[in-house]
Amino acid sequence: MKIKNILSLAAVVVALASCGDKMDYKEYSVYDEDYVKKTFGRAAGLVTSAYNDLDTDFGNYSGAMLASATDEAVYSHAGNAIEKFYNGGWSASDNNDGSTWTKCWRGISYANLYLDKFKDEEFEEYLTDVDYKQELAQYKNLQYEARFLRAYYYFTLVRMFGGVPLITTVMDANEANVQPRKSSDEIFDYIISECDDIKDLIVKDYSNLGNMQLKNKNETGRVNNLAVLALKARAALYYASPLFNPSNDKERWHQAALANKEVIDECKSRGMKLTADYASLFQKDNWTNTEECIFVRRVVSSTNSFEKYNFPIGLENAGGGNCPTQNLFEAYEDGDIRKEATIAKNGDQWPNATLETFIGGANGQPIAYATPTGYYLKKYVNKSLTIGASGATTERHHWVTFRLAEFYLNYAEAMLNYTDDAYTTATGLSMTAAQAINVVRTRAKIGNIADGLSKEQFAEKLENERFVELAFEGHRFFDLRRWKKAGDIKYRTIKSVRITKTGEDTFDEQVITDSNSRKYWDDKMYFFPIAQSEILKSGGALKQNPGW
Incomplete structure (x- = not known):
């Protein structure tokens, strides 16, 4: 049976890891089913391929991050595709999804293929190999990794499109294309049920496999049971949201x-x-952080593209990029260590000289593509890299998929909406919403949240806490949608700071409010449109989202 139509012959060039782990990567050329079943490595390569399309956001829109479609940032290059999200330019014929639909279905197809055809091999011809038991044990675990990956891709789809077809077996293209959409309820139920089914079956800790550890091989950078719990928890929060x-x-x-x-x-x-050092979570060695990271999507290739996109104008080859807004700057409370780790402001040493974002400064307007907000991005940017034409350097960039702080904030939100009070516990839930948010605030060095807040007051504080803690991590775009607040003018009004130099070391700062730049909104935009080409391909079986 030929399976070239499903599997690419391309090299597997992406590796994934929980913090502190490493996963080997190889090239896999796939010929037919019997060929794949010959060795442990060939079969495992299918699951490795399923990892390849896990999401990151190091500038998916020609340098623009999804943050620049929200009140977190403004992309300094006008005309970028990111603007379609707020100027009404996206449509069913141009759904602006960053190829997410295609990537998710590809990942689901790899997982289905492995689970249908390759998960039950015994590789008996290798029975006498010294590592046979260890190889077989790790191979048997791959089915749970594949089920996690499939569930993760379904979560990625449902938060963007709502209900989608639910395909859990290998189908040919003609059969797959005509599958109808399931409801979002059914998709969330599937994700949560899958996580429940595999959470106690998948390996708990790849770095501690005891006598099942392979000699001279540390292929441990794969999802473990903690990542499974994290996916379930995030999906459950979305499912509960308005x-x-x-x-x-x-x-x-x-x-x-x-x-x-x-x-x-x-x-x-x-x-x-x-971890005490918030900034380290987004630096080059973040995957080694074993304190807070639950799962980090590791990218093998070294690059300086993100720095070229985001280093301040005035540096050779710098693009200005995703510029934090005054909205975000004002959201930080006094003394918050996260501000310094996220935003570069006028007068900062960034990346290797004094930043001048004032009008006429080396990094400010009216230079083309200079920051339109008065700020530049620090988070995830590697300031040690050189991007000039001479002596350019590169480094790997790793995306934090799950980290512990998110789940304290998720818990606080869920508890608040379950109990209607930030200071109340419940059976089996001994931590209050306030206690959970205070864990995050304590690390930020801003102290505990006030006592006695109403549900509405606390909800506003919690929303702000997510804004600053999770900035530029891909959450804000979807938070505003799952809360059904993306249409509120508050979140579509962008503020910036205009700085004028008045003396040797003195500046005048004026906050500018622009309520028109992101004024367009239609409630159909809570979900992405499904590409019209997919609707046509299905012969009408795939129904479009309302309004598109």
């Missing part, structure tokens, strides 16, 4: 609180906590 829970079913919030508490408790049992 976009997917219009009747405000309290039990969904209850289940979300329980799922996120399970992540927190499991992390604690492993000695994990929020």
Whole structure:
């Protein structure tokens, strides 16, 4: 049976890892089913291929991050595709999804192929090999990795498109194309059920496999049970949120609180906590952080593209890039260490000289592509890299998929909406919403949240905490949608700072408010349109999202 139509002959060039782990990568050429079943490595290569399309956001829109479609940032290059999200330029014929639809279905197809055809081999011809038992044990675990990956891709699809076809077996193209959409309820139920099914079956810790550890081989950079719990917890929060829970079913919030508490408790049992050095979470060696990281998507290739996109104008080959807004700058409380780690402002030493974002400064307007907001991005940017034509340097960039701080914030949100009070516990949920948010605030060195806040006041504080803690990590775009707040003018009003130099070391700063730049909104935009080409391919079986 030839399977070239499903599997690419391209090299596997992306490796994934939990923090502190490493995964080997190889080239796999796939010929037919019997060929793949010959060795452990060939079969494992299918699952490795399924990892390749896990999401990152190092400038998916020709340098622009999804943050620049929100009140987090403005991309300094006008006319970028990111603007379609707020100027009404996207449509079913140009759905602006960054190829997510294609990538997710490719990952799902790899997972389905492995699970249908390759998960039950025994490789008996290698029975006498010294590492046979160890190889077989790791091979048997691949089925749970594949199920996680499939569930993760379905989560990525449902948060963008709502309900989608649910395909869990190998189908030929003609059969797959005509599958109807399932409801978002059915997709979330599938994701959460899959995580429940595999959480106690998948390897817990690849660095501690005992006598099942392979000699001279440390291929451990794969999802473990903590990543499974994290996916379930994030999915449960989305499922409970207003976009997917219009009747405000309290039990969904209850289940979300329980799922996120399970992540927190499991992390604690492993000695994990929020790392003191917030900035280190987004630097080149972030994958080695074993305190807070749950899963980091490691990228093998070294590059300086992200720095070229985001280094300040005035440096050779720099693009200005994703410039934090005054909205974000003002969201940080006094003394918050996260501001310094995220935003480069006028007068900072960034990346290797004093930053001049004032009008007429070396890095400011009116230079083409200079920051339109008065700020430049630090988070995820490697300031040690050289991007000039001479002596350019590169480095690997690794994307944090899951980290512990998110789950304290998720838990706080779920508990608040379950109990309607930030200071109340419940059976099996001994931590209050306030206690959870205070863990995050303590690391940021801004102290505990005030006592006695109403549900509405606390919700506003919690929303702000997610804004600053998770900035430029791909959450804001979807948070505003799942809360059904993306249409609020508050979040579509962009503020910037205009700085004028008035003396040797004195400046006048004027906050500018632009309520028109992102004024366009239509509620159909809570979900992406499905590409019209996919609708046509299905012969009408695939129904378009309302309004598109």
